[in-house]
Amino acid sequence: MNTTRRRVYGTVAFMLVVSLIMMYFTITPSFADGSGTSSSPFSVNQGIANQGSTGSVEGYIVGKPVSTSSVTTSDFSDDYAIAIADQVNETNVNEMLFVQIPSPFRSEFGLQSNPSLLGEAVVVSGSLTDYFAHTGVKSVSDMELSDGGGSGDPNDPGDGEPSPYDDTYYSSAVGKTGSALKSELHLIIDDHNELTYSEVWDALRVTDEDPANPNNVLLLYSGRSQSKYENGGNVDDWNREHVWAKSHGDFGTSMGPGTDIHHLRPTDVTVNSSRGNLDFDNGGSPQSEAPDNYYDSDSWEPRDSVKGDVARMIFYMAVRYEGDSGEVDLEVNNLVNNGSSPFIGKVSVLKAWNEMDPVDSFEENRNNVIYDQYQHNRNPFIDHPEWVEAIW
Known part of the structure; x- marks a missing residue:
């Protein structure tokens, strides 16, 4: 009788462990590198696909949003926003994320103050949600330049x-x-x-x-x-x-x-x-x-x-x-x-x-x-x- 109970308890415990493992992989998010960790940021296309979540996105700065469907690459009027894309020479607005730049980051990342950032790779962390009525990133908590290695154009001159x-x-x-x-x-x-x-x-x-x-x-x-x-x-x-x-x-x-x-x-x-x-x-x-x-x-x-x-x-x-x-x-x-x-x-x-x-x-x-x-x-x-x- 005791042997039978031990076998039953052992089977139940094994099933509980398996269930917990399955639950973990079900709820653990799949990140850009497929590792299940946040070590790699999303590409811009992944950021577009994951609107409604929170995370980091890496892309090239391709201009400044001026309307829902328009981005300018010159004569920047302010430092409030940038558009990022997976390709450094992207012109299709549908392939871009519009990023709202909060005041702590404007002097460093705004294009009016830093026009030479056009074409640079950047990692942006925040809420993946509409900005300018367009897929975007808001409530930005961090911004930093990167080498463009996470995604983007392999022919970019920054690749060395x-x-x-x-x-x-x-x-x-x-x-x-x-x-x-x-x-x-x-x-x-x-x-x-x-x-x-x-x-x-x-x-x-x-x-x-x-x-x-x-x-x-x-x-x-x-x-x-x-x-x-x-x-x-x-x-x-x-x-x-x-x-x-x-x-x-x-x-x-x-x-x-x-x-x-x-x-x-x-x-x-x-x-x-x-x-x-x-x-x-x-x-x-x-x-x-x-x-x-x-x-x-x-x-x-x-x-x-x-x-x-x-x-x-x-x-x-x-x-x-x-x-x-x-x-x-x-x-x-x-x-x-x-x-x-x-x-x-x-x-x-x-x-x-x-x-x-x-x-x-x-x-x-x-x-x-x-x-x-x-x-x-x-x-x-x-x-x-x-x-x-x-x-x-």
């Missing part, structure tokens, strides 16, 4: 992917940051073959060849594919655009900065004229022949798909030309209307463009062609876009 040139060309620069990195990169890229201004024509026919049509080049601002030999000064010709405007430092077309094809690109004559020597910033009116580009009296905004290209060319020039060997010292600043001074801005906008528009195969090929066939130096910010943030 190694370059095949790290063990050779960049070996003395790897591991450095700040002014030490800038100085070392200058030494690496400083000495190179210099072209004459007339030689630039033939070089651009190779560096900017249309991958879909070897008889054409792709024009930087318009994106138009045009015959390699329709170049010159006529209205619909293409000519040699100095992305770092040659009047910013007054170096003209002399060998060196005036002929450095890392920043010289084919552009439509009329569009080139509209850009002139304007600094870079967001906003303005569409250029009539290239309406995806915007400009006003003091700045030029290129089309989205070459924003990063433009930024990385500018950062290259600021490292390559440091004032030694009798050359001009070019530097980026956070101003427009720089005129003939050897400066170009805005650095905060250029940094955001570097992150919003990752390096693509056309840009990589161009860098390789310049290195292999023409100047024999590289643009380090194409090989390592994250070095922009490491320096500036």
